Amino acid sequence: MAVSPRHDTPASRIAELRNLLERANRAYYVDASPVMSDAEFDRLLAELTELEKAHPDLDDPDSPTKRVGGEPIDGFTTITHARPMLSIDNTYTEGDVREWYARVLKGLGLAEGGLFAGGTVACVCDPKIDGLAVSLRYERGRLKHAVTRGDGVKGDDVSHAARVIRALPLVLGARAPEVLEVRGEVYLPLDQFARINAEREEAGEELFMNPRNAAAGTLKNLDPTLIASRRLGFIAHGRGEASEGFASGYWEFLSRLREMGFPTSPHALQAAGVEEILKAIHGFEAGRHGLNYATDGMVVRVDSFAQQEQLGLTSKSPRWVIAFKYPAERTTTRLLRVEPQVGKTGKITPRAVMEPVVLAGTTVQHATLHNYGRVLKSPLNPDAPGGETTDIRIGDTVYVEKAGEIIPQVVGVVIAKRPENAARVVAPAACPVCASVVEVEPPEAEAEPTLETARRCINPECPAQIREKLVWFAGRKQMDIDGLGEKTVDQIIASGTIPLRTFADIFRLKDHRAALLSLERMGEKKVDNLLAGIEDAKSRGLAKVLSGMGIRHVGDTTSKLLARRYESLDALMAASVRDLMPNAKLSKDEAARLGVATEAPGGQETSLGKDTAGIVHAYLHSPAAKKTFAELGAAGVDLKSKDYRPPTTAGAAKGPFAGKTIVLTGTLTGYEREDLKALLEGLGAKVSGSVSSKTNLLVAGESAGSKLDKARELGVEVWDEAKLIDALREAGVDAPRPPTG
Ligand SMILES: [Zn+2]
Numbered sequence: 001m002a003v004s005p006r007h008d009t010p011a012s013r014i015a016e017l018r019n020l021l022e023r024a025n026r027a028y029y030v031d032a033s034p035v036m037s038d039a040e041f042d043r044l045l046a047e048l049t050e051l052e053k054a055h056p057d058l059d060d061p062d063s064p065t066k067r068v069g070g071e072p073i074d075g076f077t078t079i080t081h082a083r084p085m086l087s088i089d090n091t092y093t094e095g096d097v098r099e100w101y102a103r104v105l106k107g108l109g110l111a112e113g114g115l116f117a118g119g120t121v122a123c124v125c126d127p128k129i130d131g132l133a134v135s136l137r138y139e140r141g142r143l144k145h146a147v148t149r150g151d152g153v154k155g156d157d158v159s160h161a162a163r164v165i166r167a168l169p170l171v172l173g174a175r176a177p178e179v180l181e182v183r184g185e186v187y188l189p190l191d192q193f194a195r196i197n198a199e200r201e202e203a204g205e206e207l208f209m210n211p212r213n214a215a216a217g218t219l220k221n222l223d224p225t226l227i228a229s230r231r232l233g234f235i236a237h238g239r240g241e242a243s244e245g246f247a248s249g250y251w252e253f254l255s256r257l258r259e260m261g262f263p264t265s266p267h268a269l270q271a272a273g274v275e276e277i278l279k280a281i282h283g284f285e286a287g288r289h290g291l292n293y294a295t296d297g298m299v300v301r302v303d304s305f306a307q308q309e310q311l312g313l314t315s316k317s318p319r320w321v322i323a324f325k326y327p328a329e330r331t332t333t334r335l336l337r338v339e340p341q342v343g344k345t346g347k348i349t350p351r352a353v354m355e356p357v358v359l360a361g362t363t364v365q366h367a368t369l370h371n372y373g374r375v376l377k378s379p380l381n382p383d384a385p386g387g388e389t390t391d392i393r394i395g396d397t398v399y400v401e402k403a404g405e406i407i408p409q410v411v412g413v414v415i416a417k418r419p420e421n422a423a424r425v426v427a428p429a430a431c432p433v434c435a436s437v438v439e440v441e442p443p444e445a446e447a448e449p450t451l452e453t454a455r456r457c458i459n460p461e462c463p464a465q466i467r468e469k470l471v472w473f474a475g476r477k478q479m480d481i482d483g484l485g486e487k488t489v490d491q492i493i494a495s496g497t498i499p500l501r502t503f504a505d506i507f508r509l510k511d512h513r514a515a516l517l518s519l520e521r522m523g524e525k526k527v528d529n530l531l532a533g534i535e536d537a538k539s540r541g542l543a544k545v546l547s548g549m550g551i552r553h554v555g556d557t558t559s560k561l562l563a564r565r566y567e568s569l570d571a572l573m574a575a576s577v578r579d580l581m582p583n584a585k586l587s588k589d590e591a592a593r594l595g596v597a598t599e600a601p602g603g604q605e606t607s608l609g610k611d612t613a614g615i616v617h618a619y620l621h622s623p624a625a626k627k628t629f630a631e632l633g634a635a636g637v638d639l640k641s642k643d644y645r646p647p648t649t650a651g652a653a654k655g656p657f658a659g660k661t662i663v664l665t666g667t668l669t670g671y672e673r674e675d676l677k678a679l680l681e682g683l684g685a686k687v688s689g690s691v692s693s694k695t696n697l698l699v700a701g702e703s704a705g706s707k708l709d710k711a712r713e714l715g716v717e718v719w720d721e722a723k724l725i726d727a728l729r730e731a732g733v734d735a736p737r738p739p740t741g
Contacts, residue, residue, distance in 0.1 A: 032266070048065050372427035
């Protein structure tokens with residue numbers, strides 16, 4: 001365990017780390033030019049976390065460490081906006097934009113016949129991001145609260161979420177105005193959207209429809225740890241209440257926001273007059289699909305705040321701003337057939353096979369239909385999702401969209417074009433691969449098929465599931481087994497001579513070298529590479545093994561989270577369901593169902609959510625999982641964690657200090673008091689400031705006074721510094737500075 005040298009005081013190092021991390025956030029989110037790697041960031045963050053735990057007096061709610069999670073909140077409170085968050089009128093054509101501009105000219109007296117006829121109006125265009133609008137209130141430079149738009153007058157307090165969004169500054173610095181409300185869009189970056197949906201798909205969970213939907217779901221989550229893991233982005237685009245004189249126009253406002261650490265759109269443009277506005281609108285359209293967030297339009301506004309005031313509001317929206325919406329990336333094509341696909345969790349997903357069509361720049365011929373329930377209630381008008389629905393039939397002309405411009409999906413049916421003989425889509429009554437029984441979720445869907453959200457093959461021996469599981473396990477982001485791709489897996493399974501049904505079988509392939517060599521296109525070199533790749537994969541560690549197993553609800557992030565807290569599979573298996581979710585508060589019913597206390601013991605950096613913890617715990621202790629772990633262990637796969645971080649507060653289970661309440665007194669020659677405290681806490685001790693009957697041990701340095709007397713009176717064990725150092729050495733901790741006197 002590292003203990004800071006004396007010359008570097010904890011307070012100065014903490015300040016330095018906070019500064020470094022905030023600068024790194026800013027470089028990444030505001031300037032889009034990262035100054036350190038993710039690994040370096042994580043390392044510094046871990047160091048800061050440790051220091052802050054050792055020095056609770058130096059705690060700061062705005063510290064970067066508060067951005068990785070924390071206590072879940074119980075529910076939302078409502079906050080009234082200091083100034084209402086008005087909606088913006090949408091327009092869809094050039095003509096609309098010209099008409100708006102003409103109205104602006106007239107309103108400002110610049111139109112023909114007006115007092116200042118012939119002038120132009122300076123405007124600013126910035127992209128309309130498809131996210132969720134929030135209002136952030138800063139008072140004296142510190143984030144006071146974050147509120148969703150809600151009904152425009154009042155919204156939900158989502159401060160707990162805002163604090164873990166690293167793109168948002170928590171402290172604005174010395175030049176911040178007394179009051180500043182910044183409005184902007186919280187969004188989910190497209191790469192994160194893809195990752196989260198891939199994980200949800202693997203976990204057999206419902207996919208998010210689009211990034212906005214996912215961002216909204218994330219922001220409204222009560223668990224900051226989960227919110228932090230989704231890496232939401234933010235772009236500022238408006239002001240609420242602001243102290244006098246902060247800026248005289250929007251362009252200046254944006255520039256001042258950037259100085260204070262807010263991300264603003266790098267695609268914002270100044271435009272004088274309607275021709276320049278239209279040029280900006282069309283100029284952005286072509287490149288917008290290359291961005292890492294979804295945009296659906298361009299917001300055009302009058303730059304000067306004085307002119308904005310002069311133009312005023314209509315009953316529902318400001319007159320000085322308008323949103324030009326780009327046509328949706330949607331097209332129509334014909335549905336040729338629907339294929340049931342069996343995933344590695346057994347989930348059977350309907351996949352549309354369509355006549356190829358170009359959509360947002362790529363040719364598309366497959367699209368997801370999500371589940372068989374949704375096939376039965378497709379919107380007739382995709383722009384009115386709550387409206388009339390129909391079932392999708394083979395031969396139908398369907399609307400196809402790219403959700404978040406990534407996954408094509410069928411979003412509706414052109415009912416007028418339905419051929420007379422269009423056949424209904426039949427959900428498979430048995431697994432299309434192994435012919436086993438399927439289970440429908442939720443159970444009510446048996447009687448009412450439109451309620452169906454999932455259909456699964458429940459045969460654990462299902463070859464389709466086994467194949468998908470093996471391919472997943474060997475994949476890049478899991479065990480990363482060189483040479484064991486989809487084709488090789490298929491080839492080995494098809495051979496019929498080489499057993500490949502379980503994860504452990506992979507590690508026994510070396511016993512079948514001759515049989516592997518007999519496969520087509522498997523030469524000596526290729527087989528050697530494959531076997532070397534498999535040997536190599538044995539040492540990936542616990543996180544990769546867990547994510548490779550494709551456990552429901554245990555994707556990449558959760559696996560890593562578990563591996564951070566548990567140093568080995570054995571330690572993980574010893575954890576109770578409550579241990580898995582130390583930060584989760586439960587309702588009475590939930591607690592009763594799981595047989596644990598409602599109160600969260602808390603105090604851990606990482607915690608599963610309450611829904612996940614029960615499922616994960618049950619799975620880990622299932623006979624199937626235990627068998628898999630035993631086989632992997634026997635095959636020589638490393639089940640220790642490479643991500644493990646020893647707890648820095650009470651929690652270490654072993655050693656002479658674990659669970660002890662210790663008091664330090666007198667002058668210690670070998671240690672900074674605070675460093676020693678951190679060291680002992682890292683070993684599982686609680687370091688207290690006063691001696692009581694609960695004290696287990698008093699460490700007394702030179703000139704110890706009343707605490708030593710009291711300890712003796714109460715019969716508390718007393719050690720001198722030398723004895724402490726011996727015990728620390730025995731516990732495997734190097735004494736940082738041996739006593740010199
Ligand atoms: Zn099956």
